[in-house]
Amino acid sequence: MRKFKIESTELPVVWLGTSLFAGAGGFGEKAAEYHSRFYDNPQAMVEVMEKAAGLGWGIEALAMKNIVVAIDELKREHPKAAVAYTCGIQDFGTEVNSALKRQPEVVFIHPRVTDTASEHDMELYFRRVAEEWSLCAAATHEPLKTAARLEDTDCKALLVPAGEWGTALEHAVETVQRYGMKYIAEVQPVGTAKDIVTGVHSAVRANVDALVIGVTTLAELDVYVKALDRMGFLG
Numbered sequence: 034m035r036k037f038k039i040e041s042t043e044l045p046v047v048w049l050g051t052s053l054f055a056g057a058g059g060f061g062e063k064a065a066e067y068h069s070r071f072y073d074n075p076q077a078m079v080e081v082m083e084k085a086a087g088l089g090w091g092i093e094a095l096a097m098k099n100i101v102v103a104i105d106e107l108k109r110e111h112p113k114a115a116v117a118y119t120c121g122i123q124d125f126g127t128e129v130n131s132a133l134k135r136q137p138e139v140v141f142i143h144p145r146v147t148d149t150a151s152e153h154d155m156e157l158y159f160r161r162v163a164e165e166w167s168l169c170a171a172a173t174h175e176p177l178k179t180a181a182r183l184e185d186t187d188c189k190a191l192l193v194p195a196g197e198w199g200t201a202l203e204h205a206v207e208t209v210q211r212y213g214m215k216y217i218a219e220v221q222p223v224g225t226a227k228d229i230v231t232g233v234h235s236a237v238r239a240n241v242d243a244l245v246i247g248v249t250t251l252a253e254l255d256v257y258v259k260a261l262d263r264m265g266f267l268g
Contacts, residue, residue, distance in 0.1 A: 034089030035268025037242050039168050039189045039215055044138060045115055046268070047261065048217075048245040049085035049254075050093030071249045078103035083110065084251055088258065091115035091138070093192075093245050096128040105135070119172050119192070121146040125158065133165045140167045141192050147171040147179055159187040170217075176205045180212045190215035192245060203239040215242040220257075230260040237266050 036043040071077050078100065082092055086107060094100045096118040104116060118132035121143035132140055140162045147155065162169040170190035173179040180191060191209050193216065206216045218241040220232050236244055244266070248254045261267050 035266070037215065039139070039170075042138065042168060044243065045089055045091040046243045046266065047089075048091035048093045048115075048117065048243065049082060049248060050117070050219075050245050067249070072099055075099055075103040075106070077249075079106050081248055081251060081254060082107045082114075084254055085248075086111040086114040091117060093117040093119065093139075093141070095122050095143070096120045096132040097122070101131060101135075108135075117141060117170075119143050121158075129161060133162070133167060137167060139170055139190070141170045141172045144172050144174050147173045147183070148175055152182055155183060156186055159183075163187040170215075176209055176216070180209045180214060183214075184212050188214060190217055190242070192217045192219060194219045202235060202241075206239045206241055210242075217241065217243045217245055219245045219247065230256070233257065233260050233266075234264060237261075237264050 035046045037046050038044070082103060086092065092104060092107065092114060093116075094104065107114060108116070116135070116137045117139035118128070118135075118137050119141040120128035120132055122128070122145060125142070125146060129140065142155075142158055142162075146158060150158065159169045168189050169187050170192060171179055171183055171188050172192040174194060176191050176193045191214055193205070193209075202218070206218075209216045218236045218239075220236060233244070233246075244261075246257050248257065258267075
C-alpha cells in the first residue's frame with residue numbers, strides 16, 4: 034500500500050470510513066435497514082474493517098460507541114492498523130477523550146464544529162488534540178472557507194466529502210494544499226459500480242492526497258479495490 038505523509042507520520046493513501054460508517058448513508062428511507070444490518074451490528078463492521086486492514090487501508094470513523102467497540106476488536110487482531118477518529122458529532126469532549134485514549138494516528142474534528150465555531154474556539158479544540166501528540170485535522174463541508182480560517186491552527190489536513198468533481202474539485206484541492214494542508218477526499222458508494230469508479234477516478238485525477246471510502250459490504254469494497262488498482266493509486 035502506498036503511503037503519504039503528514040509531517041513525519043506515514044499514513045495509508047486509502048482509508049475505510051466516512052460519515053457513512055456512522056449512519057449518514059442510512060438517512061431517509063434506508064435508515065432502519067442500515068442501522069439493523071450494519072451500525073447496530075459491530076461484527077458486520079469488524080468483517081469489513083478486517084478486510085480493509087488486511088489490504089493495508091486505514092480505518093476512519095466517528096468516535097461513537099458501536100464503532101469504537103468494533104475498532105477495539107479489530108485492533109486486537111490487527112494492532113498495527115492505522116486508525117483515525119472524527120470527533121464532535123454529539124459531544125466533542127466525550128468523543129475526543131474516548132479517541133485519544135486509544136492513541137489514533139489522526140483525530141478529525143467534525144464539520145458541526147469546524148464549519149460553525151469561532152476561530153478562537155477552533156484554536157482551543159485543535160490545541161486539545163495536539164497536546165496528546167495526535168495529528169489534528171478537520172472534516173468540513175466548506176474546504177475553501179475552512180482552510181482559510183484554520184491557517185494559523187495546528188490543522189494538518191482537511192477531510193472533505195467529494196460532492197464536487199472535475200474542475201471544482203481540482204480548484205479546491207489546489208487551494209487547500211497551498212495553505213500547507215493535505216486534502217483527503219471522502220467517496221461514498223452511491224449509484225452503480227460505474228458511477229463509483231467515475232467518482233474515484235475524478236478524485237485521483239484531482240491529485241488528492243488520500244481517499245476515505247464509505248463501504249458497508251465486502252462486495253462494495255471489492256469494487257473500489259479493483260478500480261484503484263487499475264488506476265495505479267495503490268502503488
